[in-house]
Amino acid sequence: LGIRMLIWQHVELYNPNPPPNCVGYIHTNMSPMNVARNASEDARSMCYREYGTHLHLMVFELVKNSLRAVQERFMDSDEVAPPIRIIIADGIEDVTIKVSDEGGGIPRSGLPRIFTYLYSTAGISLSVEHELSDIGTMENVTMAGYGYGLPICRLYARYFGGDLQVISME
Ligand SMILES: Nc1ncnc2c1ncn2[C@@H]1O[C@H](COP(=O)(O)OP(=O)(O)OP(=O)(O)O)[C@@H](O)[C@H]1O
Ligand SMILES: [Mg+2]
Structure with missing residues (x-):
């Protein structure tokens, strides 16, 4: 930190257009309140x-x-997995977002349960394996x-006045 500070200070001293109220890297008229406000805004927007x-x-x-459906369907095949398409249609009253994949659809027998909490065909392994592996910031995110x-x-869709429809085709 100290070495970096010295390098920055040295480089800034040669800045031909120094910002106002600055001697090198050091701001002589810094407002703690403005800094705090900017920092909290940054944190807020990130949150x-x-x-x-x-x-x-x-x-x-x-x-x-x-992704999971396509991946599971094409994982053992030589074919290249087809892309997932997202179409956003901006209508007069509605905005529709369509996400479509060629992962094979949802079996008819499972369809009535897809909107039930805790219904998943992923089984325990997918999430446990994931929690054990460390993939940076996505560490605690489970695929399914x-x-x-x-x-x-x-x-959420209904709360905000919209809806979510799932159309499955085998
Ligand atoms: N695009 C899809 N293609 C095929 N099956 C799907 C698709 N989307 C959902 N499903 C099926 O519906 C089930 C429920 O989906 P849901 O997103 O509610 O739970 P999940 O993906 O299993 O777990 P998570 O809560 O982590 O998302 C899935 O387990 C899967 O079997
Ligand atoms: Mg899911």
């Missing part, structure tokens, strides 16, 4: 991006489901297995 946007959560959950992805998405 909002992470937790606040329900639309982000909904698309995230749907794409996760699609809780069985609340779809019901929670529909709940």
Whole structure:
């Protein structure tokens, strides 16, 4: 930290257009309040991006489901897995977001239960394996297995006046 500080200070002293009230890297008129305000705004927007946007959560959950379906279907085949498509249609009254995949659909027998909390075909292994592996910041994110992805998405969609429909084709 000390070495970096000295290097920055040295480099900044040669800055031909120094910012006002600065001697090198050192701000001689710094407002702790402004710094605190900026820092808290940054933290807030990061938190909002992470937790606040329900639309982000909904698309995230749907794409996760699609990825899993496609991956499980094509994992042992020589074919290249087909892409997941997202179409956003901006209508006069509605915005529709369609997420489609070629993962094979949901068996008819399972369809009545997909909006039930805790219904999942992922079994325990997918989530446990995931929790054991460390993949950086996604460490605690589970690919599938809780069985609340779809019901929670529909709940948010309906809460905000929309809906979530699942159309499955084998
Ligand atoms: N695009 C899809 N293609 C095939 N099956 C799907 C698809 N989306 C959902 N499913 C089926 O519906 C089930 C319920 O989905 P849901 O997202 O609610 O739970 P999950 O993905 O198993 O777990 P999680 O709560 O971690 O999302 C899945 O286990 C899967 O069997
Ligand atoms: Mg899911």
